Amino acid sequence: MKINTEKCVGCKNCVPYCPVNSILVSDGKVFIDHDECVDCGVCLRAEVCPVDALYMPPECFEYPRAIRMQFSDPGVEHPNLKAWGRGTEEAKTNDVSGKFARGEYGLLLEFGRPGTGTRLREIEKVTTFMRSMDIPILEDNPLYGLLEADMSGKFKPEFVDEKILSGILELRIVEDDLEDILGKMFSLLKTLDTVVSVGLVSRFDENARLPVIEKLEAMGIPVRPNAKINAGLGRPLID
Amino acid sequence: MSHSLHRYGTRENLKNDFCIYTRAARGVNRENCGDKLRKTLEIYLSEAVVNFGSSHAGKCFLAGLKPEEYAKTLDNSYGIIATFADREAVKGVLRKAKEAELGISTVVSGLIDDVVDIIHEVGLKPHTALLSLGIHGKTSLLPEKEVLEFTTMCGHSLLAQNLVRSVVEKVKNGRLTIEEASLILAKPCICGIFNVKRCAGILAEKLKECGCASNEEKGA
Numbered sequence: 001m002k003i004n005t006e007k008c009v010g011c012k013n014c015v016p017y018c019p020v021n022s023i024l025v026s027d028g029k030v031f032i033d034h035d036e037c038v039d040c041g042v043c044l045r046a047e048v049c050p051v052d053a054l055y056m057p058p059e060c061f062e063y064p065r066a067i068r069m070q071f072s073d074p075g076v077e078h079p080n081l082k083a084w085g086r087g088t089e090e091a092k093t094n095d096v097s098g099k100f101a102r103g104e105y106g107l108l109l110e111f112g113r114p115g116t117g118t119r120l121r122e123i124e125k126v127t128t129f130m131r132s133m134d135i136p137i138l139e140d141n142p143l144y145g146l147l148e149a150d151m152s153g154k155f156k157p158e159f160v161d162e163k164i165l166s167g168i169l170e171l172r173i174v175e176d177d178l179e180d181i182l183g184k185m186f187s188l189l190k191t192l193d194t195v196v197s198v199g200l201v202s203r204f205d206e207n208a209r210l211p212v213i214e215k216l217e218a219m220g221i222p223v224r225p226n227a228k229i230n231a232g233l234g235r236p237l238i239d
Numbered sequence: 240m241s242h243s244l245h246r247y248g249t250r251e252n253l254k255n256d257f258c259i260y261t262r263a264a265r266g267v268n269r270e271n272c273g274d275k276l277r278k279t280l281e282i283y284l285s286e287a288v289v290n291f292g293s294s295h296a297g298k299c300f301l302a303g304l305k306p307e308e309y310a311k312t313l314d315n316s317y318g319i320i321a322t323f324a325d326r327e328a329v330k331g332v333l334r335k336a337k338e339a340e341l342g343i344s345t346v347v348s349g350l351i352d353d354v355v356d357i358i359h360e361v362g363l364k365p366h367t368a369l370l371s372l373g374i375h376g377k378t379s380l381l382p383e384k385e386v387l388e389f390t391t392m393c394g395h396s397l398l399a400q401n402l403v404r405s406v407v408e409k410v411k412n413g414r415l416t417i418e419e420a421s422l423i424l425a426k427p428c429i430c431g432i433f434n435v436k437r438c439a440g441i442l443a444e445k446l447k448e449c450g451c452a453s454n455e456e457k458g459a
Contacts (some may be wrong), residue, residue: 195381
């Protein structure tokens with residue numbers, strides 16, 4: 001996103017709308033730090049500019065920069081998946097996809113959320129670590145399409161310095177590895193220059209209980225009281 | 240899109256905060272799901288829906304998205320999401336969706352115990368949960384917790400922390416009503432999962448804490 005400085009009247013109306021604080025003011029002039037901007041389009045959609053000075057320049061639609069808006073503006077499609085938003089199905093369709101079975105957990109790591117954004121190099125620290133432990137990175141995910149084909153967990157070099165508002169890494173782990181992997185993962189996350197919202201996918205047991213909550217609490221890992229629950233309405237149902 | 244998870248707040252202010260997302264699955268039932276999504280929208284609208292939205296249209300219901308126009312676009316979509324502020328509405332949606340036998344996966348966000356109870360009450364069985372283990376990494380980058388209660392209601396992080404601070408300040412100064420402020424904060428969340436009722440409740444609490452009277456009270 002850019003501001004047409006010829007048109008801008010310096011009213012600063014757009015400044016508070018930027019989720020990553022990249023609309024700046026200097027000497028009374030308003031401008032966008034183009035390297036920090038994630039092309040989410042919030043400032044433009046806010047319709048607060050009295051002279052229509054905000055615009056998305058052509059270079060924002062060209063690769064590698066184009067991934068910024070794909071991961072930051074939920075209305076822009078991820079072309080490799082024909083999906084929008086962060087593009088994941090995870091627990092949402094697990095009743096018909098069977099992506100995560102009993103005895104397995106899904107780990108959903110949302111980098112840059114809430115509200116800090118992230119460079120892909122920060123995500124790469126985790127993808128390479130997970131691959132070094134032979135943990136598969138799930139393919140049905142927009143981030144997967146940006147990885148090198150050698151399964152090292154490295155992103156293609158042209159994407160590493162790109163900044164996005166948030167991106168979700170999806171991993172599948174087996175029940176017995178939970179404590180070991182979470183312990184190592186939380187230590188690694190502390191070294192990142194971004195925040196990560198961590199989600200864990202678990203099947204309910206036959207009695208509609210979630211034994212994993214007690215397991216996590218015994219490990220000293222608090223679970224938030226609110227969650228997202230698949231109500232089992234999909235058909236054909238994978239029980 | 241796991242964007243209705245990770246809403247930050249107290250158990251008390253998360254109590255009447257629900258999102259329902261009906262989502263067709265790639266390779267299973269996504270092809271030609273438009274009619275089923277339109278039926279789902281009809282069901283949502285038949286209950287006390289607070290908000291819904293469309294990332295394609297770039298706006299939510301509260302910012303002017305018309306249901307009939309939105310319905311026409313659903314052939315190019317694979318899911319719809321809406322926000323509710325009471326458990327009976329959620330129960331009504333699930334009951335009607337079950338009766339309609341649409342066969343499209345449906346997830347409900349809210350307090351775990353409440354959601355599981357609602358699912359049981361309509362004769363369904365909870366299948367899978369996505370739990371939140373909180374925010375990790377360089378948490379010094381985060382804004383204050385009071386701001387997170389608002390910003391995390393947009394799971395795509397489109398609601399800026401500075402907009403929240405500015406709007407809260409204007410409410411405290413009497414320059415915006417709670418209702419006006421809630422609508423300003425709802426607008427960047429184009430999926431429509433920003434819960435204006437929960438927002439209004441939190442703003443009212445903030446006014447109480449600072450000993451300020453709301454514009455609504457001043458006018459009373």
